[in-house]
Amino acid sequence: MHYISTRGQAPTLPFEDAMLTGLARDGGLYVPETWPRLSTADIAALAGLPYEEAAFRIMRPFIGDAFTDDAFRACLSRAYASFGHVARCPLRQMADNTFLLELFHGPTLAFKDVAMQLIGQMFEHVLARRGARVTIVGATSGDTGSAAIEAFRGLAAVDVFILFPLCRVSEVQSRQMTTPSEANVHALAIEGDFDAAQARVKDMFNDFAFRDSVALAGINSINWARVLAQVVYYFTSAVALGAPHRAVSFTVPTGNFGDIFAGYVARAMGLPIERLVIATNHNDILHRTLATGAYATEAVRPSISPSMDIQVSSNFERALFDVYDREGAAVSQLMADQKARGRFDLSQGALERLRGVFASGRASEEETAAAIARARAETGELVCPHTAVGLHVAREHAAADPATPMVVLATAHAAKFPDAVEAATGIRPALPARMADLMERPERMTEIPDDLSAIEALIRDRITTGAGA
Ligand SMILES: *Cc1c(COP(=O)(O)O)cnc(C)c1O
Numbered sequence: 097m098h099y100i101s102t103r104g105q106a107p108t109l110p111f112e113d114a115m116l117t118g119l120a121r122d123g124g125l126y127v128p129e130t131w132p133r134l135s136t137a138d139i140a141a142l143a144g145l146p147y148e149e150a151a152f153r154i155m156r157p158f159i160g161d162a163f164t165d166d167a168f169r170a171c172l173s174r175a176y177a178s179f180g181h182v183a184r185c186p187l188r189q190m191a192d193n194t195f196l197l198e199l200f201h202g203p204t205l206a207f208k209d210v211a212m213q214l215i216g217q218m219f220e221h222v223l224a225r226r227g228a229r230v231t232i233v234g235a236t237s238g239d240t241g242s243a244a245i246e247a248f249r250g251l252a253a254v255d256v257f258i259l260f261p262l263c264r265v266s267e268v269q270s271r272q273m274t275t276p277s278e279a280n281v282h283a284l285a286i287e288g289d290f291d292a293a294q295a296r297v298k299d300m301f302n303d304f305a306f307r308d309s310v311a312l313a314g315i316n317s318i319n320w321a322r323v324l325a326q327v328v329y330y331f332t333s334a335v336a337l338g339a340p341h342r343a344v345s346f347t348v349p350t351g352n353f354g355d356i357f358a359g360y361v362a363r364a365m366g367l368p369i370e371r372l373v374i375a376t377n378h379n380d381i382l383h384r385t386l387a388t389g390a391y392a393t394e395a396v397r398p399s400i401s402p403s404m405d406i407q408v409s410s411n412f413e414r415a416l417f418d419v420y421d422r423e424g425a426a427v428s429q430l431m432a433d434q435k436a437r438g439r440f441d442l443s444q445g446a447l448e449r450l451r452g453v454f455a456s457g458r459a460s461e462e463e464t465a466a467a468i469a470r471a472r473a474e475t476g477e478l479v480c481p482h483t484a485v486g487l488h489v490a491r492e493h494a495a496a497d498p499a500t501p502m503v504v505l506a507t508a509h510a511a512k513f514p515d516a517v518e519a520a521t522g523i524r525p526a527l528p529a530r531m532a533d534l535m536e537r538p539e540r541m542t543e544i545p546d547d548l549s550a551i552e553a554l555i556r557d558r559i560t561t562g563a564g565a
Pocket residue numbers: 206207208238239240317349350351352353354355356403404482507508
């Protein structure tokens with residue numbers, strides 16, 4: 097399987113290089129040349145398998161010869177051993193035909209662990225074979241950074257630098273990034289919002305001299321291997337609810353469009369998904385785009401679901417590539433419009449094709465809080481605010497189609513966002529025992545201006561001196 101860029105100008109790469117690279121050299125994102133399909137029998141045969149075995153069968157066609165079967169199985173088994181639930185990504189029923197897909201049983205209590213733990217193992221395997229080292233740089237609105245740090249801390253062949261918006265992440269999120277003591281972990285608090293942090297990471301990837309000199313590798317949600325790892329739980333949950341003989345819908349709390357794009361991939365592979373519902377908070381660019389056809393960025397407004405406080409939704413480009421018949425030139429034009437004018441307009445054909453797969457909705461701050469309270473009252477469950485955005489949006493869609501099971505992705509543990517949960521329910525969710533001392537551990541971080549050359553200089557200095565701080 098080879099990978100091509102959504103902008104059509106970067107070299108075609110095998111899986112291993114697409115994984116290590118992240119962003120393509122033409123500014124685009126890597127996607128597989130074709131979508132491999134699983135037959136109805138292949139999908140039916142996933143029923144009852146351990147998560148790791150299902151993951152092996154679903155991901156194998158994308159991976160080519162980068163891993164032997166044994167090596168890939170070993171990566172999967174190490175990746176998910178740290179999860180606090182034997183089913184890894186279990187389902188929980190919330191109403192007659194609404195289910196939560198619990199993706200928060202990994203080490204940092206958010207769904208990003210599902211992909212990141214696996215990527216850590218895959219990077220380690222590939223770099224050891226090549227005798228190479230890399231510098232991982234990522235931007236985070238909160239959960240990616242801690243998941244990356246957990247996945248890569250202490251690995252010999254990797255330095256990991258995480259840029260996060262100062263004061264815009266929750267204390268649990270921030271402490272998960274600043275308390276690991278390994279010298280290869282570098283938490284950088286940038287004076288700006290998430291979009292600024294993400295823009296500086298993109299700038300570093302576009303500075304080829306810098307990129308090559310430090311062997312930059314990307315693990316943000318644009319990394320293809322992350323999207324791929326997330327495809328698995330769409331299959332396992334749908335099969336548990338009756339697929340391939342019964343169609344299922346999903347509602348996905350969305351920021352960078354990575355998680356929901358994994359659902360699009362599952363559908364392209366043959367999983368019978370009726371609807372993929374995009375759920376946004378008041379930073380609702382994707383909801384507005386689907387409603388109007390205009391993708392127009394506005395200023396980011398902080399919310400109680402901070403991991404979705406985003407106005408530049410990077411992985412949306414992968415969906416655009418498909419609905420523009422995989423024409424890199426068309427995607428490049430849209431992205432140039434976006435850069436020049438802060439917006440682009442979808443063609444009518446592209447908009448209709450998106451609407452054939454995706455629906456959308458938004459939750460205000462009040463609606464999010466009300467959804468947290470309702471979940472508690474109706475089921476006894478405490479849900480995180482991102483999950484609550486999903487539950488709010490799912491309600492309308494589930495009511496319109498009561499025969500199709502609706503799976504809402506529960507993207508974080510309630511204890512990761514205790515203030516919002518306590519405000520809505522009066523109950524402060526406790527951290528699991530394994531991280532109960534998080535608030536007492538010593539912190540380590542560097543504050544840095546929103547300035548490319550300052551950030552690049554710091555990274556060069558840290559990797560040559562080997563000093564963590
Ligand atoms: C990252 C994140 C999201 C958004 O996921 P995307 O892949 O960026 O759409 C939603 N909820 C939580 C808790 C997250 O950490």
